[in-house]
Amino acid sequence: MYTGGQMTRLTEFIIMKTGFVNIFGQPNAGKSTLLNALMGEKLAIVSPKVQTTRHRIKAIMNEKDYQVVISDTPGIIEPRYKLHEKMMKAVKGALEDSDVALLIVDVKEDFATSDAIFAALHLKVPALVVVNKIDTVNKDRIDEAVAYFESRPYCKGTIKTSASTGINIKAFLKPILALLPEGEPFFTGDDISDLPTKFFVSEMIREKIYELLGDELPYHTAVLVREFKEKTTLVKIVADIIVHRETQKVIVIGDKGSMIKNIGSKARRDIEEFLQQKVFLELFVKVKPKWRDNELYLKEYGY
Numbered sequence: 001m002y003t004g005g006q007m008t009r010l011t012e013f014i015i016m017k018t019g020f021v022n023i024f025g026q027p028n029a030g031k032s033t034l035l036n037a038l039m040g041e042k043l044a045i046v047s048p049k050v051q052t053t054r055h056r057i058k059a060i061m062n063e064k065d066y067q068v069v070i071s072d073t074p075g076i077i078e079p080r081y082k083l084h085e086k087m088m089k090a091v092k093g094a095l096e097d098s099d100v101a102l103l104i105v106d107v108k109e110d111f112a113t114s115d116a117i118f119a120a121l122h123l124k125v126p127a128l129v130v131v132n133k134i135d136t137v138n139k140d141r142i143d144e145a146v147a148y149f150e151s152r153p154y155c156k157g158t159i160k161t162s163a164s165t166g167i168n169i170k171a172f173l174k175p176i177l178a179l180l181p182e183g184e185p186f187f188t189g190d191d192i193s194d195l196p197t198k199f200f201v202s203e204m205i206r207e208k209i210y211e212l213l214g215d216e217l218p219y220h221t222a223v224l225v226r227e228f229k230e231k232t233t234l235v236k237i238v239a240d241i242i243v244h245r246e247t248q249k250v251i252v253i254g255d256k257g258s259m260i261k262n263i264g265s266k267a268r269r270d271i272e273e274f275l276q277q278k279v280f281l282e283l284f285v286k287v288k289p290k291w292r293d294n295e296l297y298l299k300e301y302g303y
């Protein structure tokens with residue numbers, strides 16, 4: 001269960017392996033799936049649609065001998081809207097505070113495209129290339145990927161994995177910890193992220209929009225949690241689904257409210273599992289023309 005809240009700076013002097021490890025790569029390379037697998041908790045929403053992740057999501061991995069602050073970041077794209085600019089700003093922020101960069105690549109995709117993106121990051125920290133989705137190809141293809149990326153000047157080593165089918169966390173972290181500095185841990189307490197619970201609730205609703213609606217419409221939507229009240233027997237949540245046009249509002253609501261009911265039902269089940277509490281979820285659809293290019297709207301929606 002995620003309890004939310006702000007992480008607290010640790011004052012007691014303890015020395016361990018500690019630092020910021022940030023994940024970079026093309027859309028749909030498996031960044032969010034990797035973060036979730038490492039945390040054993042669904043913090044980042046997952047969809048086969050590209051550009052699902054819009055924020056930098058920090059997660060805290062704590063053990064007695066290390067603290068790894070690991071971040072999922074938006075897929076690297078050429079910005080077309082102010083929203084995209086905000087997404088790439090999150091990537092830049094992650095670049096600036098990295099101690100180790102994880103450069104993730106889908107082993108099925110063209111290596112040269114990822115290589116060009118990684119080279120353009122101009123990394124100033126050690127980088128490991130994560131060769132992901134190895135369950136989908138043969139050994140020759142995996143060996144080809146390892147040889148290709150280990151020849152790149154930015155690569156200090158490779159990690160082969162399949163984030164969707166399970167990770168040996170101890171083995172995965174071993175080369176990462178070898179590159180991290182020793183120091184005091186940054187955070188204490190039980191929180192596994194610095195983001196509030198409302199953020200994760202809005203993301204779970206947005207995930208169902210990606211799952212249930214067509215290819216284009218999800219990119220025109222945002223979710224704003226307007227009310228989050230913990231009552232004696234349940235949590236009451238009221239949220240707005242933001243769209244560009246009235247025609248999109250009709251689609252999200254569906255025939256006699258069937259679509260928004262389906263979105264709400266599926267999202268509520270995930271939120272209840274996340275919070276380990278009963279949830280009353282009420283959804284509304286609001287039309288905000290061109291919200292992706294409106295600075296005030298973007299700020300209001302948390303971008």
